[in-house]
Amino acid sequence: MKRMAVIGTGLMGSGIIHVYADHGYQIDIYGNSDRYKDKVVAYFDNEVYKGRMSEEKRELILKNLNYYFIASDLENIKNTNFVIETIKEDKELKQTLFKNMDTYLKDDAILVSNTSTFSITGLGSVLQRPENFAGMHFISPVPIIKVVEIVKGLRTSEATLNQVIQSCHEINKRDIMVDDHPGFVFNRIFLLWANEAVLVLMENLTKNPENIDEIMKRGMNLKVGPLKLIDLAGLDTVYYSLLSLYEHLHDIKYRPCPLLKKMLDAGYLGRKTGRGFYIYE
Numbered sequence: 001m002k003r004m005a006v007i008g009t010g011l012m013g014s015g016i017i018h019v020y021a022d023h024g025y026q027i028d029i030y031g032n033s034d035r036y037k038d039k040v041v042a043y044f045d046n047e048v049y050k051g052r053m054s055e056e057k058r059e060l061i062l063k064n065l066n067y068y069f070i071a072s073d074l075e076n077i078k079n080t081n082f083v084i085e086t087i088k089e090d091k092e093l094k095q096t097l098f099k100n101m102d103t104y105l106k107d108d109a110i111l112v113s114n115t116s117t118f119s120i121t122g123l124g125s126v127l128q129r130p131e132n133f134a135g136m137h138f139i140s141p142v143p144i145i146k147v148v149e150i151v152k153g154l155r156t157s158e159a160t161l162n163q164v165i166q167s168c169h170e171i172n173k174r175d176i177m178v179d180d181h182p183g184f185v186f187n188r189i190f191l192l193w194a195n196e197a198v199l200v201l202m203e204n205l206t207k208n209p210e211n212i213d214e215i216m217k218r219g220m221n222l223k224v225g226p227l228k229l230i231d232l233a234g235l236d237t238v239y240y241s242l243l244s245l246y247e248h249l250h251d252i253k254y255r256p257c258p259l260l261k262k263m264l265d266a267g268y269l270g271r272k273t274g275r276g277f278y279i280y281e
Contacts, residue, residue, distance in 0.1 A: 002026065005077055007070065007097065008086035009036045011234055011272055012114055014043040015142025016084055019171045021061040022143075028066045028080055030073065037067045052143075070097070078104045082167065084136065086114040089240045094118070095126045102128050110163050112136040116187045116237075117244040120153035120180050131157040134164050137184055140233045147174045149184045182248040183241075190229075191242050195257050197226035201277070202259040209277040227277040231270035239264050 002025045006017050009031040017027055017040065029040060044061060047053035068076055070087075077083060083105070087093060094113065105111065111133050113123055124133035135151025148168050152161055168175040178184045183191070197212055206212060213225020230238050239260045246254040263269075263276065270276030 003028070003080050004082040004084070005030060005080040006084050006086065007101075008088075008114075009040055010086070010088075011237070012138060012140060012142065013086040014040060015140060016086060016114065016138055017065070018043070018047070018061075018143050019173075021064060022057070023171050026064045026066070028068060028076060030068045030070045030077075032070055040065065040067075074101050075104050077101050077109075078106060081106060081109050082163075083109060083111045084114060085111065086138075089115065089117060089237065089244060091118050091123065091244075094123055098123070099126050102126075105129075105132075108132070110134070110160055112164060114138055116184070117182050117241050117248070119182060120151045121155065124153050124155065130155040132160050134160050135180070135184075136164055136168075137178075137186065139186055140237075146172070147176060149178045149186060150175045151178055151180050151184060153180055183245045187241055187245070191238065191245060192253060194226050194230050194238055195242055195254070195260070198230070198257040198259050201227065202257060231276035231278055231280075233270070234272055235260060235263055235269045235276055 004020060004025050005028040006013055006020070007030040009029060017029060021027055031037070041062065044053065044058045048055055048058050085094065085097065087097060094115065098111070107129065109132060111127070113120065113133070113135055114137060115123060115135060116137055120133065120135040124130040127133055130153060133153060134156045135149070135153070137149035137151065139145040139147065150161070150164060150168070165175045197216070200206070200212055201209060209227040213227050216222060216225045224232070239256050242254050242256040242260070246256070267273060268275045271280050274280050
């Protein structure tokens with residue numbers, strides 16, 4: 001059985017664990033909180049409840065998950081050849097993690113980041129072997145969206161790139177190469193669209209989020225509107241991604257809408273907290 005590690009157990013991390021476990025991988029999971037294992041199990045319980053996964057599949061996946069803590073168990077990273085990092089979108093936090101795990105990574109281990117905004121060349125500058133580092137930007141919800149942005153840093157080797165692309169094929173995702181530039185392609189476009197939808201709501205162009213989503217769904221033939229998508233991705237994820245692009249590109253169009261910050265402060269982060277632009281049971 002193929003073995004890999006996923007570092008980070010938020011919405012993106014859980015989705016990445018899902019797709020790789022569904023394709024026969026044994027996964028070493030690294031989390032922070034004392035109860036992160038319960039949240040991972042609850043994620044798969046919910047997949048069964050929603051009818052998206054059988055009970056038998058859930059049991060098989062859970063048997064192939066191993067649980068570790070980032071703070072105390074990074075030495076175990078030496079047991080894997082393929083590692084995906086998907087922690088909070090914070091450059092300093094990511095680079096600190098990379099430096100801490102660098103001692104334990106095998107010489108030929110592939111490390112990829114699921115960053116949505118930071119340069120892969122910049123993130124990898126703290127690594128001893130940046131040639132083994134690349135970007136793999138999954139898009140939420142990971143089990144449903146069939147495309148992954150692949151990012152090659154200036155020092156990423158062709159061998160690393162080929163293995164990352166092969167990994168995409170193994171989980172039935174379409175790989176598309178994008179330039180190593182903040183935001184890549186998807187977020188440069190999606191975040192502007194999402195931020196404008198929040199501005200429209202804040203400015204009372206219409207009275208409720210359902211109207212905005214319905215107009216955009218029908219007008220652009222979409223399955224999900226922008227505000228619902230923000231709820232699914234997480235308001236915190238969208239806010240900090242916008243903030244990162246605003247700081248990197250110095251372009252006012254990426255300045256986060258004040259309503260996003262207000263909702264963030266209130267703890268309304270979307271589906272994962274039960275409330276965002278919509279209320280979830």
